[in-house]
Amino acid sequence: RSRGLGDVYKRQFVTQARIFQVCFSLVGVQSRLVNLVPVFLGSLFINAVAPSGGTAGLALYVDDAVQRGQSGARATVGTVLGVVGSYAGFGLILIFGLVYLALQASIRIHEIIAAVALLIFTLVLTSLLALGAARPQTLFRVLSLFQQVVNSLAQRLGRDDVLDEDWSEETGAEFAAAAEVARNQPWGLVSILGWATLS
Numbered sequence: 001r002s003r004g005l006g007d008v009y010k011r012q013f014v015t016q017a018r019i020f021q022v023c024f025s026l027v028g029v030q031s032r033l034v035n036l037v038p039v040f041l042g043s044l045f046i047n048a049v050a051p052s053g054g055t056a057g058l059a060l061y062v063d064d065a066v067q068r069g070q071s072g073a074r075a076t077v078g079t080v081l082g083v084v085g086s087y088a089g090f091g092l093i094l095i096f097g098l099v100y101l102a103l104q105a106s107i108r109i110h111e112i113i114a115a116v117a118l119l120i121f122t123l124v125l126t127s128l129l130a131l132g133a134a135r136p137q138t139l140f141r142v143l144s145l146f147q148q149v150v151n152s153l154a155q156r157l158g159r160d161d162v163l164d165e166d167w168s169e170e171t172g173a174e175f176a177a178a179a180e181v182a183r184n185q186p187w188g189l190v191s192i193l194g195w196a197t198l199s
Contacts, residue, residue, distance in 0.1 A: 015199035016040050019086055019192060020061055023078040026181050026188040029070045039064045058083065080178040081192060084129050087122040089196020094118060132172070132179030139175060143168035 017036035024031045043057025058079040065075035098115055101107035131139040147168045151161040182189045 019195045020082045023081040027074040027078045077177040085192035091122040132176040136176045140172040
């Protein structure tokens, strides 16, 4: 039984790494699946140590690409696509699961709350991507407003700014670039969603 579970995990590691390989290919970053699997495992560790919605480990993908002589900026855009695609693919499975549990009358309130929170997070990510494709300037304004609110709350609590001064500009540029890739290569986005759902 444990061996069968191990095989499931191995397949998940490969499919997760494949998501980022597809994303990298869309932005012109060369990568090999066999090299991305250990990077994925490293990102899992970092995300466990520093929880941040699964984004803390993304720096490993960028660092790995740079060490292989690839563009760090393009790799960053690829990781944005990977994160959005992963959450969107999981969101599809989550909605199906919620409907199934509701039909079986076996869903609990804490499961609904957790699922809704994750779906909202997924919706925010996909909305930022869509906004970057349709109205990049609006995206920058939204992120700038968010940055001001977060830093203002931090200051009221007697803490330094949580988000750096150029956070909104850098994040907006990454989402806008990722949105441009998704708009120009829609079948690539479908492939990402397919691999994410499979994973």
